[in-house]
Amino acid sequence: MTEPAITKELIAKHGLTDDEYVRIQAILGRDPNFTELGIFSVMWSEHCSYKNTKLELKKFPTTGPGVLVKAGEENAGVIDIGDGWCVCFKMESHNHPSAIEPFQGAATGVGGIIRDIFTMGARPVFSLNSLRFGPIHGDTAQNKWNRSRFKGVVEGIAHYGNCIGIPTIGGEVFFDESYNGNPLVNVFCLGVLRHEQIARGAAKGVGNPVFYVGAETGRDGLAGAAFASRDLTEESKEDRPAVQVGDPFREKLLMEACLELLTTDAVAGIQDMGAAGLTCSTCETASRGGTGVEIELTKVPRREVGMTPYETMLSESQERMLIIVKKGHEQTVVDIFEKWDLPYAEVGSVKDDGMMRVTENGKTVVEIPAAKLADDAPVYAREWTPRATPAPLDFSTLAATGEKAALLSLLAHPSIASKQWVWRQYDHMVRIGCTVLPGSDAAVFIIREANKIVAATSDCNSLYCLQDPREGSRIAIAEAARNLACSGARPIAVTDNLNFGNPHNPELFWQLRECVEGLAQGCRDFSTPVVGGNVSLYNQSPAGPIDPTPTVGMVGLIDKAEHVTTQAFKTEGDVILLVGPVIDPGAGQLGLGASHYYKVVAGQKAGNTPRLNIALEKGVQSAVLALIQAGLVKSAHDCSEGGLAVALAESCMSGNIGATVELPSGPALAKYPAHAARAGLLFGESQSRIIITVATENVDAVMEQLATLPHSRIGVVGGEILAISAHEKLLAVTVAELRETFEQSIPQAMAS
Numbered sequence: 001m002t003e004p005a006i007t008k009e010l011i012a013k014h015g016l017t018d019d020e021y022v023r024i025q026a027i028l029g030r031d032p033n034f035t036e037l038g039i040f041s042v043m044w045s046e047h048c049s050y051k052n053t054k055l056e057l058k059k060f061p062t063t064g065p066g067v068l069v070k071a072g073e074e075n076a077g078v079i080d081i082g083d084g085w086c087v088c089f090k091m092e093s094h095n096h097p098s099a100i101e102p103f104q105g106a107a108t109g110v111g112g113i114i115r116d117i118f119t120m121g122a123r124p125v126f127s128l129n130s131l132r133f134g135p136i137h138g139d140t141a142q143n144k145w146n147r148s149r150f151k152g153v154v155e156g157i158a159h160y161g162n163c164i165g166i167p168t169i170g171g172e173v174f175f176d177e178s179y180n181g182n183p184l185v186n187v188f189c190l191g192v193l194r195h196e197q198i199a200r201g202a203a204k205g206v207g208n209p210v211f212y213v214g215a216e217t218g219r220d221g222l223a224g225a226a227f228a229s230r231d232l233t234e235e236s237k238e239d240r241p242a243v244q245v246g247d248p249f250r251e252k253l254l255m256e257a258c259l260e261l262l263t264t265d266a267v268a269g270i271q272d273m274g275a276a277g278l279t280c281s282t283c284e285t286a287s288r289g290g291t292g293v294e295i296e297l298t299k300v301p302r303r304e305v306g307m308t309p310y311e312t313m314l315s316e317s318q319e320r321m322l323i324i325v326k327k328g329h330e331q332t333v334v335d336i337f338e339k340w341d342l343p344y345a346e347v348g349s350v351k352d353d354g355m356m357r358v359t360e361n362g363k364t365v366v367e368i369p370a371a372k373l374a375d376d377a378p379v380y381a382r383e384w385t386p387r388a389t390p391a392p393l394d395f396s397t398l399a400a401t402g403e404k405a406a407l408l409s410l411l412a413h414p415s416i417a418s419k420q421w422v423w424r425q426y427d428h429m430v431r432i433g434c435t436v437l438p439g440s441d442a443a444v445f446i447i448r449e450a451n452k453i454v455a456a457t458s459d460c461n462s463l464y465c466l467q468d469p470r471e472g473s474r475i476a477i478a479e480a481a482r483n484l485a486c487s488g489a490r491p492i493a494v495t496d497n498l499n500f501g502n503p504h505n506p507e508l509f510w511q512l513r514e515c516v517e518g519l520a521q522g523c524r525d526f527s528t529p530v531v532g533g534n535v536s537l538y539n540q541s542p543a544g545p546i547d548p549t550p551t552v553g554m555v556g557l558i559d560k561a562e563h564v565t566t567q568a569f570k571t572e573g574d575v576i577l578l579v580g581p582v583i584d585p586g587a588g589q590l591g592l593g594a595s596h597y598y599k600v601v602a603g604q605k606a607g608n609t610p611r612l613n614i615a616l617e618k619g620v621q622s623a624v625l626a627l628i629q630a631g632l633v634k635s636a637h638d639c640s641e642g643g644l645a646v647a648l649a650e651s652c653m654s655g656n657i658g659a660t661v662e663l664p665s666g667p668a669l670a671k672y673p674a675h676a677a678r679a680g681l682l683f684g685e686s687q688s689r690i691i692i693t694v695a696t697e698n699v700d701a702v703m704e705q706l707a708t709l710p711h712s713r714i715g716v717v718g719g720e721i722l723a724i725s726a727h728e729k730l731l732a733v734t735v736a737e738l739r740e741t742f743e744q745s746i747p748q749a750m751a752s
Helices: 008-013 016-029 035-041 093-099 101-116 139-165 235-243 246-263 278-288 309-314 329-339 370-375 403-412 462-467 469-486 507-524 596-599 615-631 641-655 672-683 697-707 733-749
Strands: 068-069 077-082 086-093 122-132 170-173 183-196 211-216 267-272 291-294 321-327 346-353 355-361 362-370 435-436 443-447 452-459 490-499 530-536 547-556 575-579 636-638 660-662 691-692 713-715 719-725 730-734
Touching: 008 016, 008 035, 008 362, 016 035, 016 267, 016 362, 035 309, 035 362, 035 370, 035 507, 077 452, 077 490, 077 530, 077 547, 086 101, 086 547, 093 101, 093 139, 093 183, 101 122, 101 139, 101 183, 101 246, 101 267, 101 697, 122 139, 122 443, 122 452, 122 719, 139 183, 139 246, 139 469, 170 370, 170 443, 170 452, 170 636, 183 490, 183 530, 211 246, 211 329, 211 547, 235 507, 235 660, 246 267, 246 321, 246 329, 267 278, 278 291, 278 321, 278 346, 278 355, 278 370, 278 462, 291 490, 309 355, 309 362, 321 329, 329 346, 362 370, 403 596, 403 641, 403 672, 403 730, 435 490, 452 469, 452 691, 462 469, 469 507, 469 547, 469 615, 469 636, 469 691, 490 507, 507 672, 575 697, 596 672, 615 691, 615 697, 636 641, 641 660, 641 672, 641 691, 641 719, 641 733, 672 691, 672 719, 691 697, 719 733, 730 733
Parallel strands: 086 530, 122 170, 291 355, 490 530, 660 719
Antiparallel strands: 068 077, 077 086, 086 183, 122 183, 211 321, 211 346, 267 321, 291 346, 355 362, 435 443, 443 452, 452 547, 490 547, 575 691, 575 713, 636 691, 660 713, 719 730
């Protein structure tokens, strides 16, 4: 087959600039052929090279006493959890594929992140996800499209995770108009291994054979990395071939075969064929090993006839691995992969010339310096322009709304409403390690082989990040740590998924830059190194860019099983305490700036993001964790979206019991309109607040330990009604009515 001529139009179609093409010519000392052009296109895409963000990512703290594999060194980071055990975890995105083909886009996102984990030698034990969609209530064409994406994504995640037998035990789902046309699908997986089991993705040992193992290569997922590095348009449906097709049953076999192989002495290096497929696995292993790799395409297992070198090298077919085998151990590989009934082939060998060389029937079709391809993509310092500071809230224009109606409206909003419709589709009980059901502050999982208890959460309030990217990102870290503290855990490390629009837009790049600064500061504040993550840019459609969404995945350790804590109110008569301030009347404007209350009830994304006092935040978290570890806390719940009233309602519904609460109303509120003051007390999102319950006999001891922090005794658990007195007015609603609104919102939307 004759290859097309390299023209300016073809270069541009591959997402390469004129300057980048000149750089390629300099590296090769000649013009690239068509296949080489495609290879540079995917490896130098933002998805693979981070060329627009690499300078920003250097700001993250990546080291610490427990870090065993740093961010960027391998497929995923690894951190020590004690007694010779460690955990490996990472978060990745599959946003563009899920917009085009939601079921397979989400399913293969799950498959890819699982491979990243077992490539490191770790057994994956659980998954989380963070999902974002446009509004799903209503009969507009856009809302129907959003519902179809939501349905397809959840089904895809459930299908892959359930079939492979890895529980999906938590996460978050957020709905906002900015995700119309561009949903976000961020997936997280954690695995466990011993220190000596850590595997590396380097092609070491000149002369060692290179094996291809796993599913056959097809034309699905062709150039998916490049597809994920450009804006979605009305014509994006034509990119459907760039969406991979997953087979979780094949991946289960591949995982077991690879983990078994890694227990032998046969492996010199191992690499997932993820974004860019054979291309990335060959050049990245060679670059890490300081070697070269040569492969012969006629030996590559293929499921379609007539595949060209371009198609074979750029395919992102799923469930495939590249393994560098120690010479003399070939039969070990053959025996294991025949046992697991998986395709395998010796396709090449490690060379000493630093080249990525691809042949077909002995004829060289690709010859590129591996390190130049993998590591020397251009790096850009993009222009940035700050957005104007949002105007303060004008409470004189805030309509007085009944507090009960406002609470029910917030509980019905799908960002706050029960996600049972989602997580009931996931098998969260497989492996019998999930000890806190989805829906509490953090997922909690018992890793029985290591005798460890791990907590994990994903967090990001994109409303905060839109109004103030830096502060919103700091809050994302603080809230993640707060969720872990409420579950009885201390945080140990972070992974992230940075979701933004087009980096060539100076205001959008400023959002990214500010968010990175905020995340980096937050991680330093909580001593949680970033051990890996993902950047997803060009998240915008003809309707506009998404709100900045720097998703945080944070992992913590719980020392003892008796420290595991949930948000549910437990026992009639227990005393409700608020640790932290009742309200922040300062820069956060009663905590109503950038709040869900203003968005849902007033219909505005407005005001200043709440301020975070890091000393107060750390003090509140440390105090609550210490009280939990002392056995004095019966429930703990973070106050976040929707404020105190929503947090109290969630604790009542989780425990199926009511509460009587009176919120202090000090003189600082006198200058505000009464309805605004009540809204701030009930629905403001002031930071650094945790609701706890304690037995009556322990109240004095707890209050004594909280003496140096803001805290209030605000109520008592009991009855069938949630009754909250706030600023001389009573909000009262039965737990049954709360539950009806909370639990039926999403199912009703999805039934329409």
